[in-house]
Amino acid sequence: MPKLIFLGRLEDVAGTSELAVAKGPLEQILATLDPTLAVQLLGEKVRMALNGMLITDMGGIALGEGDELAFLPPVSGG
Amino acid sequence: MRSCRLSVAADMADVRLAESALDPVAEIAAFNAKHSTSGGIVTFLGQVREGGGIEALELKHYGPMTLPGMTELARITQSRWPLEGLLIVHRSGVMVPGDPIVLVAAAARHRRDAFAAADFAMDHLKSESWFWKREKTAEGWSWIEPREQDHDDLARWR
Numbered sequence: 001m002p003k004l005i006f007l008g009r010l011e012d013v014a015g016t017s018e019l020a021v022a023k024g025p026l027e028q029i030l031a032t033l034d035p036t037l038a039v040q041l042l043g044e045k046v047r048m049a050l051n052g053m054l055i056t057d058m059g060g061i062a063l064g065e066g067d068e069l070a071f072l073p074p075v076s077g078g
Numbered sequence: 079m080r081s082c083r084l085s086v087a088a089d090m091a092d093v094r095l096a097e098s099a100l101d102p103v104a105e106i107a108a109f110n111a112k113h114s115t116s117g118g119i120v121t122f123l124g125q126v127r128e129g130g131g132i133e134a135l136e137l138k139h140y141g142p143m144t145l146p147g148m149t150e151l152a153r154i155t156q157s158r159w160p161l162e163g164l165l166i167v168h169r170s171g172v173m174v175p176g177d178p179i180v181l182v183a184a185a186a187r188h189r190r191d192a193f194a195a196a197d198f199a200m201d202h203l204k205s206e207s208w209f210w211k212r213e214k215t216a217e218g219w220s221w222i223e224p225r226e227q228d229h230d231d232l233a234r235w236r
Contacts, residue, residue, distance in 0.1 A: 007140055008210030009221040052142030070140060076222045077137065077168065077209030078124045078180045078200060 002063035004029070005070035006041075013040045026061040026069070047072045091152035091164040095145045097171055100178045105167060109183045113163040118189035120196040122182045128175040134214040137179065139170040144208040151202050159195040161186050166199060168209070201231045 002021055006014040014037050021029045030038045040046070048055050049070045055061065063069060092109075102123050110119055126135045139145075152164055163185035173179060180203055184195040203209075205228035212221045 005140070007138065007208075008212075011138075012221070049140075049143060052146070068142070070143075072140070072208070073210065073221075074224050075205065075207060075209055076211040076224045076228075077207045078204040 002029075002065065002067040002069065005068060007070060008073040008075075010037075010040060010046070010071050010073055013037050021063065023064055024062060026058050026063060029063060041071050043073075045074050090161075091149075091156060091166070093145070093149045093152045093165075094167045095139060095148065096167050096169050100167055100169055100181060102178050102181050105165065105181055106183060109163065109165050109185070113185035116162045116185035116192075117187050118192040119163075119183060119185045120189070120192040121184075122180075122196050122200055123178055124180040124200070126173045126175045126177045126179060131215040132175060132213050133216070134172055134174050135177075135179070136172045136212050136214070136219070137168075137170050138210045138212075140208050144170070147208050148203070151199060151207065155184075155195050155199045158198065159184075159186065159191040161191065161195055164195065164199070166203070168203060168207070170209070198235055201228075201235065204228050205232050 002023055004019045004021055006017055011017045021032070030041065048058060049072060050061065051068055106121050113119060126132070148166055148168060152166055155161070156164055161184055163183070165181065165183040167181045169179050180200070182196050182199045182203070184192040184199070186192040186195065205224045210221065212219050
């Protein structure tokens, strides 16, 4: 099953750091989530990475077996 | 305690994500010994600040991206300044006030390159590396968003 990964504050919103989801188009997957979470995931400052690579456009993205889609809110290190 | 570390050797740069305590004194001593021919070594240590009601600080990372991103940052830093050595060690996990968070050391023939390279690497570690930070106070945990100043710091290099 594909996985969604929630980093930083998104982990608190989701209540978990990762979530196994059904295969399929991303739009369809997001539609099954709690709307509060979905809105946060689609926030302007949230970036996405598919299997460790940043993606700039979620249009046309479908998740297959073993895929990992990470939602990355603004970073703060050091 | 021996720390468990993931490491990548990137052509002379030593880049590590430390998941347990980092020993800056030992790291700096080893780095200096390794670069005895360098005329200038600049080291920067970031640590968890005491005060302000902070009881703990946690840094989270994302396995597939954090260390690869740090390694890429080291590569870019080395391509911008003529360095003889570069060390980047960044903590992940829970820390308490006084604990080291990040150590950057740059060795060069001349000091200006070492200062600039360490400064550049730090600015990018603060606001362009894959870390998420939260603080614990008496009210509980809260996530720290980047400050405006961090973005201004970064803009200096563009």
